[in-house]
Amino acid sequence: MADPHVHILALDSATRVCEVALLSVHGLQRQRYERSHDGTGEHAETVLPMVDDVLRQADLEREQLTAVAFGQGPGGFTGLRVACGVAQGMAYALGLPVLPVVSLQAMAHAIDGDEAIRVVAQDARMGELYVAAYAQPESAAQGWQSLCEPMLISASDLPVWLARQQQQWGAIDIRLLGNASQAYPELQLLQLPGLVKHAQVLERAPAHAIADLAYLAWLRSEGVSPAQAAPLYVRDKVAFTTAEREQGQGGNPKARPVFEITRMQSSELGAVAEIEKRTQAHPWTVAQFEEAVAAGYEAWVIREADQVLGFYLLMVAPDLVHLLLISVRPESQRRGLGHQLLRHCEARAEQLGVEGVLLEVRPSNRNALDFYANRGFAQVGVRKGYYPNGPLGREDAWVMKKTLKPAGDA
Template structure:
């Protein structure tokens, strides 16, 4: 089988188009680039046509269209996504969104080092950066990437403190030499950033790279073989500046500039036995009829998926999920009272969803008490729908029982496949 993937990347001033073909394990990538602002919309499709003509490939021979999803310039992201969707709809093929910051990590020329945390910092203008972090995961024919920090918006001056907290909360491996590598074009846009970070033994400065078409194409090929291509109508840019301005009331209260992520982030790591005391303590704080420490230990022993959220050196939330052959069942998810309303619950739920998708599962289910109105509203906002009611499922006060709302979220089916 020959796989042909067209990749589009316009998240920065670089307008890039790449064509990747794989036949009999041989992979070839050809690309065209143009570096200029405000020209992506007029240049992208002519570059696509020129590249396909140069390689003697018709549009009908394409297996999928990939695009740099962002974050990045608002107009550029819409151009790449819109062109990818339009071509995919017309050709009846899937699309493959690729995080643009991940494409920067994939371009790193340094040797792959398992355990090293790649932190990407891209210029977001206005003295701000887009930041994301990934780890290399060994296994399979090529190393994969594990997301550690989803893209966020930070002030350029916040990056140093973010890195300090990351080094503390992620329990990075004790080894000789750096455990964090920083790269991205923000290093060039804000030279003071490199100067502020220099001299830390646990950190090294990489190159001021930007995402490009070949990197998007190679990551798209991995996603293709993993069954992660999606239907065109499900494709969307990854905007970090969803909220582009503060409200009048927020400004009157002193807010200015653009809404940014807090300096102290929560990071996820796999739940281990040493986390169980903190996990059980949080469970006692937030549940009327909590799981015991032994229940969590049993879950780990059974091989359930389990993660904790760490922030400022302590555990602030956790989740545990059972991956059945046909569904992912979220067994328990909780956030400490002083960590709520900070996006930690969303972070944990997203990890459950991502792990379910990686296993090819079509849906996630969970139970919640009808009396827990806050939780019901949260899950509905995240795309869960009421599936059924289970009578007398939960213990309640005074020896009574309470029903359970069974909620389900359908996960988008992967659509990777062969052309006729």
């Protein structure tokens, strides 16, 4: 057969079923080849023969592979090590990049549907769950976007956690995936407005979904060297003494506190200005924040317990809202907080009945441009010399807009 342009090999051994998938892409054409083996403790012996099988099906040699992907967890320690170790070994031998894929994200990606958010809750044993949340991608070229990174919570805490998260996400459809309700039947009674439970229990991340997400990551040049590849563990301790359990310990680390988004208070202006100072080249001052709040601008913070982790500032106009500032403190970035703040901003815009959200961004800030583009914003104009740029003088601003459906529209 003709050699397709890209060949992604995906491995998964996080559960009792070991799976191998090969995704071959040539232009708009895709072909998938898969093998699986059900047998706890047999993954190390069966995974490489399955790799050879899918390569024979595709009429390929190992040297024709583009990258090797694996489901990095969370999951059982031994199982995760098998897929990771085999991916590392093949990548070292063949000079290929490795593409680690979060297993819960692959589960969110594996089914069809148009709900806004998918929550994956997977049995972690010992009365606990691995939980993560993902937002619908803006286009087929993206994977489901992380809202809450994988964490460990008590199974009994899932209803409370979901209810509080739903308050922040707004009145939108949420699909619950995973095998949590099968492992803990009491969760089958869980009822929340807009909550949709998936009829088919997903026991694991399908290897073909891992391959799909790995291909998107490869397009973004997100491969890592074999030495950097590692499983994702959210539980480092699997046994607790009687005394520890009596003290309420049951996971390591414990579930992260629920993030809350609330209106900015005067007592928080100092913390907000400090975040602004640490993240912006030309930051606003406390006095400027005070003036904005006094003028009636929408000002919101996201906090964990009593600590402010980020904020946004919004100016309301007759037909749209203008996002003036949005920022997350450096040590709390890459946890989905910026995405939560932006979704909250969009929800406020819809509640106010306006048609869209407008913002400016430096064209040199590639991370910010990608962040907004991946969330549905498009460039609609340029403001010449909008930003101060130190010794270089001034820098233009790209004006970006996202059109919304105001609350109450069909």
